[in-house]
Amino acid sequence: MKTRILGFVALAAVAVMLVVALFVVPADLNQGDAQRIMYPHVASAWLGYLSFGVTALAGILWLWKRDLRFDAVAVAGAEIGVMFTAFAIWGGMMWGRPIWGVFWQWEDPRLTTTALLLALYVGYLLFRRLTDDPERRATRAAIVGIVAAVDIPIVHFSVEWWRGLHQTATIGSPDRVLNPAAPMVFVGTLLGTLAAFMLAWLYFMIRRYQLARAELGREEQVRRERIEAARAPHPAASPTEVAR
Amino acid sequence: MSALRADARIALEIARKDAVGELRGRHAIVSTLFFSAVLLLLFGFALGPDSARLAAAAPGLLWLAVVFAGMLAVSRLHLLETDDDALEQLALYPISRRAIYAGKALAGLAVMLLLGLLVLAAVGILFAVDVGAAWLPLVATVVLGAIGIAAVGTFYAGVTVRLRAREVMLPLLMLPVLAPLLLAAVKATAAALAGDPFGDLGAWLQLLVAFDVIMVVAGAATYGYLLED
Numbered sequence: 321m322k323t324r325i326l327g328f329v330a331l332a333a334v335a336v337m338l339v340v341a342l343f344v345v346p347a348d349l350n351q352g353d354a355q356r357i358m359y360p361h362v363a364s365a366w367l368g369y370l371s372f373g374v375t376a377l378a379g380i381l382w383l384w385k386r387d388l389r390f391d392a393v394a395v396a397g398a399e400i401g402v403m404f405t406a407f408a409i410w411g412g413m414m415w416g417r418p419i420w421g422v423f424w425q426w427e428d429p430r431l432t433t434t435a436l437l438l439a440l441y442v443g444y445l446l447f448r449r450l451t452d453d454p455e456r457r458a459t460r461a462a463i464v465g466i467v468a469a470v471d472i473p474i475v476h477f478s479v480e481w482w483r484g485l486h487q488t489a490t491i492g493s494p495d496r497v498l499n500p501a502a503p504m505v506f507v508g509t510l511l512g513t514l515a516a517f518m519l520a521w522l523y524f525m526i527r528r529y530q531l532a533r534a535e536l537g538r539e540e541q542v543r544r545e546r547i548e549a550a551r552a553p554h555p556a557a558s559p560t561e562v563a564r
Numbered sequence: 565m566s567a568l569r570a571d572a573r574i575a576l577e578i579a580r581k582d583a584v585g586e587l588r589g590r591h592a593i594v595s596t597l598f599f600s601a602v603l604l605l606l607f608g609f610a611l612g613p614d615s616a617r618l619a620a621a622a623p624g625l626l627w628l629a630v631v632f633a634g635m636l637a638v639s640r641l642h643l644l645e646t647d648d649d650a651l652e653q654l655a656l657y658p659i660s661r662r663a664i665y666a667g668k669a670l671a672g673l674a675v676m677l678l679l680g681l682l683v684l685a686a687v688g689i690l691f692a693v694d695v696g697a698a699w700l701p702l703v704a705t706v707v708l709g710a711i712g713i714a715a716v717g718t719f720y721a722g723v724t725v726r727l728r729a730r731e732v733m734l735p736l737l738m739l740p741v742l743a744p745l746l747l748a749a750v751k752a753t754a755a756a757l758a759g760d761p762f763g764d765l766g767a768w769l770q771l772l773v774a775f776d777v778i779m780v781v782a783g784a785a786t787y788g789y790l791l792e793d
Binding site for chain 2: 383436439440443444446447450451459460462463464466467468470471474475477478479481482
């Protein structure tokens with residue numbers, strides 16, 4: 321019930337911020353209406369990073385405490401992180417087309433880093449599906465998630481350097497929105513969108529966690545039923561079968 | 565300190581076992597070497613016969629070939645351990661898991677060094693790049709790249725070796741992680757071949773060192789959990 325209330329609050333908050341970002345806040349002087357994409361884009365990119373951090377942390381906690389609830393948190397983080405990251409990339413491309421003239425800008429380190437991040441965690445999710453035993457799956461997924469998280473900062477630095485150790489950045493990066501000169505109305509809208517998305521994120525996380533727990537319970541039940549079926553006498557050998 | 569020395573001895577012993585197996589059976593090096601040669605040929609076809617263009621692309625092609633072939637080579641060494649549950653046997657010994665990881669990674673490193681140097685020579689010949697002039701920084705790059713690929717490859721080979729879909733999962737998991745290595749190695753190679761005109765060769769080599777150190781530590785710290793199940 322509490323989760324459902326949270327869901328409605330999150331939905332309302334996202335709807336309000338949608339209206340604010342689309343109609344209330346004035347358009348950017350240089351970028352026009354396209355700049356409005358930045359509000360959900362930046363918020364979802366941050367939440368993507370947050371989710372992957374949660375996955376890595378939950379993996380460490382599983383290895384430490386051996387409680388399968390942490391694995392449920394890990395899968396929730398990875399799946400929701402992939403969703404937000406994909407949304408962030410999509411939004412970035414929609415913004416990049418009118419502003420940069422191209423969907424994909426190789427010189428933007430955030431874009432390339434985020435794309436690799438998406439690949440890492442899609443791999444993580446596919447990898448999870450290949451192991452049936454829950455504890456084995458949790459352990460393998462935990463270490464893959466930890467190593468992926470360790471790789472993120474290296475990817476970020478290398479891509480940042482790769483763009484050019486010598487040339488200065490020529491294109492305004494998305495986060496310039498938050499520079500001190502930006503008017504408060506833009507900053508406020510961004511933070512408001514972030515807060516609304518955060519509520520939605522929390523709701524998704526709780527629901528996905530509950531789903532993961534239910535899946536685990538179901539797996540356990542199927543396993544128990546199979547064991548019992550194997551223990552029960554074979555129908556062909558029972559007297560009624562023979563008589564027929 | 566003596567525990568560390570014991571670990572090192574065990575790691576060398578495991579690497580020696582793999583080296584002997586490799587010398588007798590040639591599971592990893594020969595096939596992957598020819599695979600990388602085929603890759604270089606295909607890269608040449610894909611980019612066309614313009615020799616200036618091929619020479620400009622040579623650093624990238626070199627490292628793509630080394631990464632792809634290296635991934636197969638390092639995973640072959642792990643595949644050997646699935647015969648007769650050898651890995652499980654290894655895990656039953658009262659030795660530290662780090663030593664097992666280090667041993668497998670050392671064997672992988674030996675294969676990677678051989679592979680890297682031979683592919684470097686092949687790139688020099690096929691794409692008319694003068695690798696002799698800047699041999700020292702090039703060899704340094706190959707060594708650092710080989711360490712990184714061996715460290716990451718051994719870890720992911722261990723992760724995927726018992727999966728049904730390991731042929732797909734290994735590259736899917738491993739290649740995005742290797743992206744920073746590819747990037748730094750290509751940049752370092754290009755800088756070395758051009759005579760380091762911007763003075764950024766050292767920075768890329770440092771990035772490779774950092775990648776190697778972080779991945780060796782991460783692999784050694786987590787690999788043991790794989791042997792539990």
